[in-house]
Amino acid sequence: MNTESGVDICTLIIENHECGGRSNQTILEVAEENGIFIPTLCRLAGLSNIGACRMCLVEVKGSNKLMPACVTKIQEGMEVTVNSERLAEYRKLTLEMLLSERNHICSVCVANGHCDLQSLAQKLGVNHITMPYIHPLMPVDASHPRFIADHNRCILCTRCVRVCQEIEGAHTWDLMSRGTKALVISDMNKPWGESESCTGCGKCVQVCPTGALSEKGQAAGEMLKRRSFLPYLSMMREVGK
Amino acid sequence: MTKARVATVWLDGCSGCHMSLLDMDERLILLEEKIDLVYSPLVDGKEFPENVDVALVEGSISTEEDLHKIRLIRKNSKVLISLGDCAVTGNIPSMRTVFPLEKVLERIYDENATINKQIPSKVVPRLLERIVPLHEVVDVDVYLPGCPPSAENIFFAISELLEGRTPDLSSTARFGA
Amino acid sequence: MNQDDLANIAVQTKQNDSRYDHVIKVCVAAGCLSANSEQVKTQLESEVKQRGLEGCCKVKGVGCMGLCAAGPLVANEGNEKMFQSVTPADAAAIIDDVVDHKPAPSAIVMDSNLDFFKRQKKIVLENSGEIDPERIEDYIAADGYEALFHVITMLNPAEVIEQITKSGLRGRGGAGFPTGLKWITVAKASGNRKYVICNADEGDPGAFMDRSVLESDPHRVLEGMAIAGYAVGAEKGFIYCRAEYPLAVKRLRVAIREAENIGLLGLNIGDTHFDFKVEVRLGAGAFVCGEETALIASIEGGRGTPRPRPPFPAQQGLWGDPTLINNVETFANIPPIIRRGGEWFASIGTEKSKGTKVFALAGRVKNTGLIEVPMGVTLREIIFKLGGGIPDGRRFKAVQSGGPSGGCVPEQYLDIPVDYDSLASVGSIMGSGGMIVMDDTSCMVDVARFFMDFCMSESCGKCVPCRVGTTQMHNILDRITKGKAGPKDLELLQRLTGMVKAASLCGLGQTAPNPTLTTLRYFMDEYRAHIEEGRCPAGVCHPAKAEAEVSA
Numbered sequence: 026m027n028t029e030s031g032v033d034i035c036t037l038i039i040e041n042h043e044c045g046g047r048s049n050q051t052i053l054e055v056a057e058e059n060g061i062f063i064p065t066l067c068r069l070a071g072l073s074n075i076g077a078c079r080m081c082l083v084e085v086k087g088s089n090k091l092m093p094a095c096v097t098k099i100q101e102g103m104e105v106t107v108n109s110e111r112l113a114e115y116r117k118l119t120l121e122m123l124l125s126e127r128n129h130i131c132s133v134c135v136a137n138g139h140c141d142l143q144s145l146a147q148k149l150g151v152n153h154i155t156m157p158y159i160h161p162l163m164p165v166d167a168s169h170p171r172f173i174a175d176h177n178r179c180i181l182c183t184r185c186v187r188v189c190q191e192i193e194g195a196h197t198w199d200l201m202s203r204g205t206k207a208l209v210i211s212d213m214n215k216p217w218g219e220s221e222s223c224t225g226c227g228k229c230v231q232v233c234p235t236g237a238l239s240e241k242g243q244a245a246g247e248m249l250k251r252r253s254f255l256p257y258l259s260m261m262r263e264v265g266k
Numbered sequence: 267m268t269k270a271r272v273a274t275v276w277l278d279g280c281s282g283c284h285m286s287l288l289d290m291d292e293r294l295i296l297l298e299e300k301i302d303l304v305y306s307p308l309v310d311g312k313e314f315p316e317n318v319d320v321a322l323v324e325g326s327i328s329t330e331e332d333l334h335k336i337r338l339i340r341k342n343s344k345v346l347i348s349l350g351d352c353a354v355t356g357n358i359p360s361m362r363t364v365f366p367l368e369k370v371l372e373r374i375y376d377e378n379a380t381i382n383k384q385i386p387s388k389v390v391p392r393l394l395e396r397i398v399p400l401h402e403v404v405d406v407d408v409y410l411p412g413c414p415p416s417a418e419n420i421f422f423a424i425s426e427l428l429e430g431r432t433p434d435l436s437s438t439a440r441f442g443a
Numbered sequence: 444m445n446q447d448d449l450a451n452i453a454v455q456t457k458q459n460d461s462r463y464d465h466v467i468k469v470c471v472a473a474g475c476l477s478a479n480s481e482q483v484k485t486q487l488e489s490e491v492k493q494r495g496l497e498g499c500c501k502v503k504g505v506g507c508m509g510l511c512a513a514g515p516l517v518a519n520e521g522n523e524k525m526f527q528s529v530t531p532a533d534a535a536a537i538i539d540d541v542v543d544h545k546p547a548p549s550a551i552v553m554d555s556n557l558d559f560f561k562r563q564k565k566i567v568l569e570n571s572g573e574i575d576p577e578r579i580e581d582y583i584a585a586d587g588y589e590a591l592f593h594v595i596t597m598l599n600p601a602e603v604i605e606q607i608t609k610s611g612l613r614g615r616g617g618a619g620f621p622t623g624l625k626w627i628t629v630a631k632a633s634g635n636r637k638y639v640i641c642n643a644d645e646g647d648p649g650a651f652m653d654r655s656v657l658e659s660d661p662h663r664v665l666e667g668m669a670i671a672g673y674a675v676g677a678e679k680g681f682i683y684c685r686a687e688y689p690l691a692v693k694r695l696r697v698a699i700r701e702a703e704n705i706g707l708l709g710l711n712i713g714d715t716h717f718d719f720k721v722e723v724r725l726g727a728g729a730f731v732c733g734e735e736t737a738l739i740a741s742i743e744g745g746r747g748t749p750r751p752r753p754p755f756p757a758q759q760g761l762w763g764d765p766t767l768i769n770n771v772e773t774f775a776n777i778p779p780i781i782r783r784g785g786e787w788f789a790s791i792g793t794e795k796s797k798g799t800k801v802f803a804l805a806g807r808v809k810n811t812g813l814i815e816v817p818m819g820v821t822l823r824e825i826i827f828k829l830g831g832g833i834p835d836g837r838r839f840k841a842v843q844s845g846g847p848s849g850g851c852v853p854e855q856y857l858d859i860p861v862d863y864d865s866l867a868s869v870g871s872i873m874g875s876g877g878m879i880v881m882d883d884t885s886c887m888v889d890v891a892r893f894f895m896d897f898c899m900s901e902s903c904g905k906c907v908p909c910r911v912g913t914t915q916m917h918n919i920l921d922r923i924t925k926g927k928a929g930p931k932d933l934e935l936l937q938r939l940t941g942m943v944k945a946a947s948l949c950g951l952g953q954t955a956p957n958p959t960l961t962t963l964r965y966f967m968d969e970y971r972a973h974i975e976e977g978r979c980p981a982g983v984c985h986p987a988k989a990e991a992e993v994s995a
Contacts (some may be wrong), residue, residue, distance in 0.1 A: 076751035077905045080945045098752045118942045123909035131442025132351055132413030147440035152409040153354050156915050160363040205914050207904030
């Protein structure tokens with residue numbers, strides 16, 4: 026958040042609604058305050074925003090670039106389009122890409138019915154994937170006594186990385202390799218169960234949008250994510266600044 | 267009124283979609299007045315007939331036989347419904363794709379076989395390297411995801427088609443359920 | 444160190460050099476070095492010694508002379524006599540020729556009147572192939588550091604920026620953003636500390652412009668950075684150079700040490716209050732670290748991945764402070780602009796693209812090497828005049844400008860002027876200056892597949908469109924070259940190119956579809972031949988149509 030003093034009030038138009046907000050707010054924050062839905066995936070309120078999943082891309086009048094609403098600050102007189110034919114197509118393709126990238130077998134997934142990827146796909150009308158499935162062989166790390174990391178379901182949103190670093194302060198998770206080979210790893214690519222930095226707090230499990238991180242002992246569809254701690258913690262973080 | 271010619275097909279799936287179909291219960295009687303079930307694992311027809319109005323296909327494309335069948339089904343059907351997650355996404359059968367085919371065959375017919383260890387080369391259809399959803403091979407008209415799709419959704423889809431409408435299942439059907 | 448000291452060094456160096464009747468220059472940049480030019484130099488030196496010519500003949504290692512394909516290159520001081528493909532055994536013949544005017548064997552004599560040399564205009568490369576890159580005195584004798592002195596003693600920062608703005612210089616890293624405007628933004632940005640970064644993470648396959656500048660004339664870049672530091676109010680500079688350029692890194696470090704030793708970098712430069720220190724940071728081999736925000740993350744010690752802009756580095760860059768980040772070639776243009784004025788620079792080139800551009804000419808062209816030409820010359824002139832055309836009597840097919848994410852420009856556009864906007868209008872980019880020529884032995888689908896493979900492997904994986912999109916596009920292109928694709932694949936490929944271009948987070952993803960887009964636009968017949976007829980017109984791929992196999 027911007028800590029500089031010069032914060033102005035801006036008025037702008039989002040999806041034909043006249044809205045107002047502070048100049049240090051993002052398009053997404055103002056849209057949410059005004060009840061305008063912008064789909065998001067890597068973003069989770071309370072964590073830093075990275076603009077990586079590209080679900081929240083919007084059109085801003087006068088710019089030929091699409092802007093991620095989660096990190097783009099509002100400006101006076103801005104005109105934002107959230108829903109256009111092009112944006113709908115791109116969002117669908119983004120979801121299809123994610124679903125094709127690894128092995129998302131919803132029917133047998135612990136997060137079936139409680140998955141951000143699955144519900145967003147339904148909400149945006151993705152009822153089949155138009156590109157071939159890649160079917161990579163991905164590891165499953167069940168070395169932790171209480172949790173499981175199933176990389177078949179990981180969408181590399183890095184919510185786990187961020188919650189661990191920004192809120193728990195352990196920085197157990199990070200990424201290695203690049204492209205589709207990128208992998209979320211604990212410590213320096215040690216099994217999770219052998220991690221020396223992991224406090225076992227389980228926040229990463231709760232913020233994970235899919236079934237990639239889950240509690241042990243859950244059958245398909247049983248992994249409910251409890252995220253009630255996040256707004257409280259993010260509030261504490263703001264106060265601490 | 268002539269009855270609509272409807273076929274249901276079971277490719278590489280668990281038949282759960284057909285169980286869900288039967289779960290329509292008394293609505294099956296309603297449908298019976300409007301449709302002729304011309305081909306199905308539930309009826310005794312060996313050849314997929316011509317001039318089918320609606321084909322509901324369960325299961326993924328996993329073998330050369332599936333390939334052959336789905337092309338014939340497409341040729342002979344006006345509307346093709348991809349029924350359930352196996353048909354729509356590959357689902358559980360497709361989990362085999364991540365492993366090399368020869369390893370899979372070895373595991374099943376050699377390592378885990380207690381008698382008569384041999385990899386079959388005759389009679390059984392050859393497995394494909396990649397298991398794919400129907401739409402990767404043929405054009406699909408209606409996608410009905412779910413594992414299995416609910417009886418309500420199946421009934422709704424057929425009813426809408428019989429009324430000449432394209433069913434919109436976006437609010438009720440999703441992958442996995 | 445003051446201006447007089449600098450002038451003294453220049454005078455002395457020139458006097459020393461004028462003692463010699465003959466100077467024999469040997470290229471010791473990476474290309475010729477790898478062809479054994481170090482031994483050539485040693486042999487020439489011992490030959491000079493043997494003949495007792497030490498007093499009148501000097502052998503000097505210099506930077507890149509350009510025509511790398513014919514290396515190792517040797518020349519006399521005025522470049523009237525040039526020698527190619529020289530071996531240590533040719534040393535005697537070269538000295539016979541240069542000193543005693545006994546012509547050397549024709550096999551090693553090169554025509555110094557080649558279009559390749561004649562048609563160039565050297566600003567960035569004016570010292571390349573002329574001065575010893577490891578001697579600061581040589582650079583000073585060639586008017587080096589004069590511009591820096593002029594700036595810190597005579598101009599205020601705003602006046603410096605005014606000259607840069609007037610020059611019309613645009614960023615040479617690829618995007619072509621007006622350099623003056625960038626400098627103003629950093630100068631105006633509020634922050635306790637500011638930084639200058641030189642982007643030397645040249646990662647395009649087949650591109651070696653920045654490498655050559657750093658290996659041949661490192662001080663020019665340091666001087667440009669110091670001037671920039673003065674103009675924007677930064678006291679610290681970083682050069683982010685890829686570790687795959689060990690020679691460039693070594694020469695940069697030598698140059699920094701030499702400049703610090705005589706007070707041209709460090710504290711109180713030129714006895715003024717201006718401080719400027721430069722540090723070299725090595726990249727670890729990720730292409731994406733050439734993207735400025737990823738580069739900054741890497742210098743900070745983090746994972747080299749880009750972040751969304753705004754905020755731009757000019758506002759919030761290295762460690763959150765305002766940061767000026769320019770490419771090697773951009774900085775190399777700064778000293779001559781200051782020395783000769785912005786208007787002089789603006790008189791070269793086209794209306795919207797000023798000055799010259801260095802290109803690494805490679806691929807199916809006779810003269811591969813490094814060239815510097817004024818903006819606005821045509822592709823045809825570059826390829827057929829400077830480059831000498833296509834070897835082996837083959838036909839030109841396409842030229843790819845701008846590295847792995849540039850477009851492939853077909854024959855019908857060979858007469859467009861080479862500038863930022865014209866290249867963009869045909870679907871390509873200026874990029875950093877790679878130029879790969881292809882003839883009719885290249886399959887354009889295979890070319891698109893090759894470059895997509897590169898972008899796929901180099902995608903950092905942060906954003907979905909680039910990470911998965913490049914993989915999906917690559918898989919489709921791969922299937923096409925193998926004859927396993929259908930018309931639906933082509934349709935999907937086209938959808939993906941548009942989406943990845945528009946939705947990716949950084950320049951890597953946004954430009955990755957370019958080779959595919961342009962080959963789809965200009966060479967659709969080749970795609971069709973693969974898909975519909977199972978035939979590769981260039982005979983590169985073997986698209987055997989597989990029966991009864993699933994499309995993928």
